[in-house]
Amino acid sequence: MSQTGKRTKTRHDDYRGRGVLRELLIPWGVYTRAMSTGTTSPQTIVIVGGVAGGMSAATRLRRINEEATIIVLERGGEVSFANCGLPYHVGGVIPDRGSLVLQKPEQLKRRFNIDVHVRTEVTAINREARTVAARNVLTGDVQEFSYDALVLSPGSTPFRPPIPGVETAHVLWNLDDMDALIAAADGASRAVVVGGGFIGLELAENLVHRGMSTTLLEALPQLMPSLDVEMAWPLVERATHNGLDVRLQSAVTTISPNGVMLSDGTEISADLVVVAVGAKPNTELAVAADLTMGEAGGIRVDEQMRTSDPHIWAVGDAVEKERVDGHTLVPLAGLANRHGRLAADSIMGQPASAKVAYGTSIVGFFGLAAASTGYTERVLVAKGHRPRIIHTHPVSHAGYYPDASQLAMKLLVDPDSDAILGAQVVGDEGVDKRIDVIATAMSAGLTASDLMDLELSYAPQFASAKDPVNMLGYVNDNRRRGEKSVQWHEVSEWMDQGWILVDVRTDGEYSRGAIPGSQLFTLDELRENLDQFQGQRVIVTCRVGQRGHTAASLLAQEGIEVANLDGGYLTWNMGVAATPSSEPAPAH
Numbered sequence: 001m002s003q004t005g006k007r008t009k010t011r012h013d014d015y016r017g018r019g020v021l022r023e024l025l026i027p028w029g030v031y032t033r034a035m036s037t038g039t040t041s042p043q044t045i046v047i048v049g050g051v052a053g054g055m056s057a058a059t060r061l062r063r064i065n066e067e068a069t070i071i072v073l074e075r076g077g078e079v080s081f082a083n084c085g086l087p088y089h090v091g092g093v094i095p096d097r098g099s100l101v102l103q104k105p106e107q108l109k110r111r112f113n114i115d116v117h118v119r120t121e122v123t124a125i126n127r128e129a130r131t132v133a134a135r136n137v138l139t140g141d142v143q144e145f146s147y148d149a150l151v152l153s154p155g156s157t158p159f160r161p162p163i164p165g166v167e168t169a170h171v172l173w174n175l176d177d178m179d180a181l182i183a184a185a186d187g188a189s190r191a192v193v194v195g196g197g198f199i200g201l202e203l204a205e206n207l208v209h210r211g212m213s214t215t216l217l218e219a220l221p222q223l224m225p226s227l228d229v230e231m232a233w234p235l236v237e238r239a240t241h242n243g244l245d246v247r248l249q250s251a252v253t254t255i256s257p258n259g260v261m262l263s264d265g266t267e268i269s270a271d272l273v274v275v276a277v278g279a280k281p282n283t284e285l286a287v288a289a290d291l292t293m294g295e296a297g298g299i300r301v302d303e304q305m306r307t308s309d310p311h312i313w314a315v316g317d318a319v320e321k322e323r324v325d326g327h328t329l330v331p332l333a334g335l336a337n338r339h340g341r342l343a344a345d346s347i348m349g350q351p352a353s354a355k356v357a358y359g360t361s362i363v364g365f366f367g368l369a370a371a372s373t374g375y376t377e378r379v380l381v382a383k384g385h386r387p388r389i390i391h392t393h394p395v396s397h398a399g400y401y402p403d404a405s406q407l408a409m410k411l412l413v414d415p416d417s418d419a420i421l422g423a424q425v426v427g428d429e430g431v432d433k434r435i436d437v438i439a440t441a442m443s444a445g446l447t448a449s450d451l452m453d454l455e456l457s458y459a460p461q462f463a464s465a466k467d468p469v470n471m472l473g474y475v476n477d478n479r480r481r482g483e484k485s486v487q488w489h490e491v492s493e494w495m496d497q498g499w500i501l502v503d504v505r506t507d508g509e510y511s512r513g514a515i516p517g518s519q520l521f522t523l524d525e526l527r528e529n530l531d532q533f534q535g536q537r538v539i540v541t542c543r544v545g546q547r548g549h550t551a552a553s554l555l556a557q558e559g560i561e562v563a564n565l566d567g568g569y570l571t572w573n574m575g576v577a578a579t580p581s582s583e584p585a586p587a588h
């Protein structure tokens, strides 16, 4: 029934029996035979949500089955738009708005024979009748669509924290949001972005590109929660270097059209406030239809992306993904696209099985890239693990070839099984390659030691003969064989317990900055001073941990108890800078 009282048309009548040659009735619906495989498949598939997951499902369905009726119902004004590109149009990096819209409904009809209904919001699922009710958001007219299979890909909604005045703030989630944001930014000069996750970072950078004086506020002590605190520090440095004012541990208590107020009473004036503090899955339809929900608040699906109703599949941000040790929300475009395709295969009776999700992601920020996969140290420790932690700082390509830059890498390993639990890479060049190699290794079940043996491409402008990923494997191998290490945040505690700290860098390096309480013995002087360390417990450190490893090997062979500072002075410095209260500042 139409809620507006207008005549309601049932699409089921339009589609059922239209040109279907090999119709077959089986217990849960009317099926056609998929052309490529000869398996049975549903005749009418309705898809809720026409962007990442939904449109991947729709086009894949058509590629497998020419006969099925495929209907996409989308609440917004466009389907198949590039939400990941929105911040870059705000900043003018992507000047043409039209390039963000990848497919128009007319094109989808012509090329794929997909019936797309935009500005059409699905308001209810009737599981018994296998229909959905959909409201035209412009006219209020309600229509009913019958399905044999239903795919839910309704995405998520930006979270608006319960702060007074939050309704005056902008969000950035779709093209309408982007247009409103750009209109507000035109002629404005000061902006505040609340939230230091990947959308907050991308947006803040692009507002700076627009020439706006921008402040980025984050309530946590770090940016990018997908990184550990020390690995996130270069983002703060890069922001500062580019004139973006970053304030950590800054909780907003009030938002108004004139700016924000922080919990410590600080007022920050702004013409424009944008809130980017995460998203919540759009599960209302699924909950109302009594589909099984998971503990993390998303729709629960099996490895074929099928919900608790055998006629309903769900993908994308609204769905919980299987991770190594449980199910959780992983709102990323790659997974939504992959699972949309996988759901289509499953609907068409083709083999399909989702793999464990590692949450592999990357953000670009003023030329810096920060990427991660798997779990962070913070999460692992909270789960009760004691991972082996490895920090390295290799150059992105051979140091002798121009423009090499330094990476910061972190690997988290299960010390018992040698399984890779997570990785993080931050730097200017080659970050994507390294994180993707490690993510692939994890997905293939390779161990951390296997990273040593990966045969990776090399020429001086791209890598080193021992690629940074191989180097992580070597360090892991040393540690697996018993080399002791100490983490940056443990140094002062160990020194309190009587360990001495020996810095084996050069005089020049030491004079530019050193860990308080350390003694300088350059690596080349160490051999002739071994007597001094007998009976002592020694932490050795250098710039990145490599000379420290040589020093540790030497001392250990002399019977001296020794530990190498993991990641050396660079990691210690990042950690201390990121957590000012944890360690004394470097001595100069």
Ligand SMILES: Cc1cc2nc3c(=O)[nH]c(=O)nc-3n(C[C@H](O)[C@H](O)[C@H](O)COP(=O)(O)OP(=O)(O)OC[C@H]3O[C@@H](n4cnc5c(N)ncnc54)[C@H](O)[C@@H]3O)c2cc1C
Pocket (backbone or CB within 6 Å): 048, 049, 050, 051, 052, 053, 054, 073, 074, 075, 076, 083, 084, 085, 086, 087, 120, 121, 122, 123, 153, 154, 155, 156, 172, 173, 174, 199, 282, 285, 315, 316, 317, 318, 331, 332, 333, 334, 336, 361
């Ligand atoms: C600004 C921004 C930048 C991003 N950048 C990246 C990135 O760089 N990398 C990355 O991996 N991920 C990124 N993402 C996340 C990525 O876009 C999402 O994970 C992905 O789009 C989720 O796909 P989905 O199909 O679940 O939802 P969406 O792609 O959001 O599509 C859901 C659609 O469903 C529609 N809908 C919802 N409810 C209904 C209803 N009841 N009836 C009809 N239609 C409905 C919505 O209007 C929406 O268009 C970004 C997201 C944003 C917003």
